[in-house]
Amino acid sequence: MADSRLCNGIIGQQRACRILEATLKAGQFPPMLFTGPIGVGKRTCAIKMAQAANCEAESARPCGKCRPCRTIALLRHPDIKLIVPLPPKRKKSPTETKAEDETANVLQVAVEESQNYLLGKPQPNLDPKRKISIELVRWVRKEMAKPPIMAPHRFFIFLHAHQMTPQAANALLKTLEEPQKQTTFILTTDKPNELFDTIRSRCRLVKFSAIPAGTIQDWLVEKTDTKKEEAVLAAQISNGSPGTALRFLKDPDEFLSAPVKKFFSLPKADTKAILSTMKELQRTPLATVVSTLFFLYHQTLMTKHGLETEYARGEPAIGRKAELCGTDYLRRVMKYLSGRLEDCRMYLNRRLFLYTLLSSLRKPIK
Ligand SMILES: [Zn+2]
Structure with missing residues (x-):
């Protein structure tokens, strides 16, 4: 699809981009599972997919300029939600007993945390102890009972989906078994084998691959003004991930x-x-x-x-x-x-x- 801008700026993912563009063209959005190493474009493509599906431009979507495109980029659109693993809950004090308060707390943290995953931001390091909890999936199910507020296509994007608790995974599975026309799920993970088979089999698989060091090196020099010498090193260390290369250039000590x-x-x-x-x-x-x-x-x-x-x-x-x-x-x-x-x-x-x-x-x- 020549007029799609879905994969502009995504490097080395021709195969995944072809599948996504065909899905967009068909206008039907089954649950999708994006797999592949960290920092190769899964999150970016998921957010851009939500933009493209809701963009108001006639062609060349996502335009990046219309209201839906802009609010989605800022993760402030009421119908496009990013679900990310959250830190373990604090121990309850005896005064905190209300389940509604607890859920409201979780949602507040979830909204704050999702701001760390805005388009163009390097991926934060993820603590494996963080989990996508049952509360989050219950909240998703509650939202689904209501019609979308303004989007033709509502999206729930689960990042690091393998870090779901078993209870959350079971609840999500139930949700995927009752598909809703205007609601789409995108799950992303670098460890697909840690997801339930039953969830995997419900999703259209979109594989993202590691990118050759030479491609990353050229991209760094052309697009980010990195010196050749530094680009060579960052590309070697990146393990096929442009996101990792950028993070390395910003803070080598972290690596x-x-x-x-x-x-x-x-x-x-x-x-x-x-x-x-x-x-x-x-x-x-x-x-x-x-x-x-x-x-x-x-x-x-x-x-x-x-x-x-x-x-x-x-x-x-x-x-x-x-x-x-x-x-x-x-x-x-x-x-x-x-x-x-x-x-x-x-x-x-x-x-x-x-x-x-x-x-x-x-x-x-x-
Ligand atoms: Zn737009």
Whole structure:
């Protein structure tokens, strides 16, 4: 559909975009499940789908300018709701007994929290303890009993749908079994296997994929004015997610593992140090371990070339490493780590992987 603007600005998701544009063209919106890694465009496409379905423009929808488009972008449209996992409830005090008060509280938090997920905002880090609770789904069911306030197509968009409690999932399943013409559900998740099969099978599946590092790199340079050098690094670390690349550029420290930084700062690591680092890394994803090393050695190489960054200035370990290591060695390490970044996404023996990785970096070479 040439006149749709649904996927403008979405990179590398041609297959998902084709399905969404066909759905929009047909004008019928079954429940949909968007799956794929974090930060590849699932939330953006879900919000834009709600805009496109309700846009007042004759063509090229969503126009982004009409009242529905604008209010949906701000998540202030009364019929378009974003449901996100919320922090666990406080323990009830003996005076708090009214169920209505409790529900009103949950809804208030839900509205406030959804503002963290506005179009164009980088995804906040999500605590796995947060849940989509039964109260939220009950509220959705109550809303559905009333006609939409102003939208032809009402949307409920559930982000991180796998973080639903079993009770919430059962209630949602019941809702999906009683479809309503003017109400659409979009569920997004990076862990579809943690969703109930019964929910998965009720939804039209739209798969989003990880995006090649080269594509992300070019996009960063063209659209966000990032320097080539930084774009290469952010793209490598992003794990196929433009959203992650942007977050990394904003705050590298959020992506760095503390035990890996400690290991990096050792002038020389013996077997004992390697084993104790491995122990500290028990819960850290391998990709984070490798990307932290990649980042630190990259900073070291830049420093070696006299291109010290602000980050390196604040981390004396980088300057020390630059003095201890030769340029050729640092280049070899970068190449090695770049290969490991690919490997660690595949299934392998975690302990062996870590041991080999840390052992090969145990002492600097001139
Ligand atoms: Zn519009």
